[in-house]
Amino acid sequence: MVDYHSRIDDEKTNPGFALLTNKPHYNIYKRTVRGIVTIKNTKKLLESHNAYYRGYKNCRGLIGATASIAWSSKKDKTYELIAYRKEEKWGSKRLVDNDSTIKMDKLCHSTFDNYDYENEHNRIIPNSPCPVLFGIRGTDDKELINARSLIKSEEIDSWLIFETNQGTDDHLQKTTIDKIKPYQSVIVEGSVDKTPYTIKGGHVIFSIMDSFGKIDCVAYEPTKNFRYIIRELNHGDKVEVYGGIRKEPLSINLEKIKIKYLKVQIEKVENPICPKCNKHMKSMGANQGYKCKKCSTKSNKPLLQKIKRNIKTDIYEVPVCARRHLSKPIKRIK
DSSP: OHHHHSOTTSTTOOOEEEEOSSOOOHHHHHHHHHSOOOHHHHHHHHHHTTOEEEEOTTOTHHHHHHHHHHOOSSSOOEEEEEEEEOGGGTTSOOOBOHHHHHHHHHHOTTEESOEETTTTEETTSOSSSSSEEEEEEESOHHHHHHHHHHOOBSOEEEEEEEEEOTTSOTTEEEOOGGGOOTTOEEEEEEEEEEEEEEOTTSOEEEEEEOSSOEEEEEEOGGGTTHHHHHHTOOTTOEEEEEEEEETTTTEEEEEEEEEEEOOOOEEEEEOOBOTTTOSBOEEOSTTSOEEOTTTOOEESOOEEEEOOOSOOSSEEEOOGGGOOTTSOOHHHHO
16 A cells, blocks of 8 residues: 555655554653654664564654554644545646635634635645645534535545544643754743844844843744734733744744733923923933923923734734644634
């Protein structure tokens, strides 16, 4: 079956399978989804369980196969209904109607990440030339069956519903900046230390700090309108950031951000008004206060007002088109 279905000739594929009679401990899954696991250690684990397994090429597929067996759906789970194409259609352009996907998204409330309205992207369609026609994710397996019936597409060969860890945030671990390591996925709380700025390519960067250190956070160009939220942050705002850790440079690739506190910002509206002459005072120079030209009354208090912020204390996420499969959508949080 592996020989028949796997695309061994594709340099990006490294398939593997594992068959076990005894389930590995849940910590194997947690360690794999949150950190780095070696093929060597995975093979040792499989041998200790008397597993029947085989890896192809660099054998990396064994890691995911083993972790998936160790996974438990008791803590959190979602479902995905996967519809498969007729074999003669494999590799050709898929025919899945966008309007029917939008209709399904609006009618089937337990589904998620179906369609990106801002970027007009049909998320249920895979990008690769695989046998999958479409996949619908949701929290109600029964509603997924109704959702499938609403999709207008080319003929479906077969379909199956899987229990999954998609949309669960299982990959994230709460930590502090000093304990962050490359390739982890983390939740970190801190205050904005360096205000956002945009670099070549449209990526937006800012830094946060906690009691233990400082780290850059990045909203990359594919996150589209999410970057508008990030650009509104200011020094002193308190946030909780969610994302994967890039090794070089060490930084957080943002998936979500929770704005917990917005620092009040004040701006000068005009010079103070003289209480005797009812005229605006003149500045005496930088940090020297103000003085009425007519009666020489002095003041250090210009008229101030709060700067209106275009964001609020809330949680924001990247658009559907840029969302990782494991990322829990806000729809499942609120």
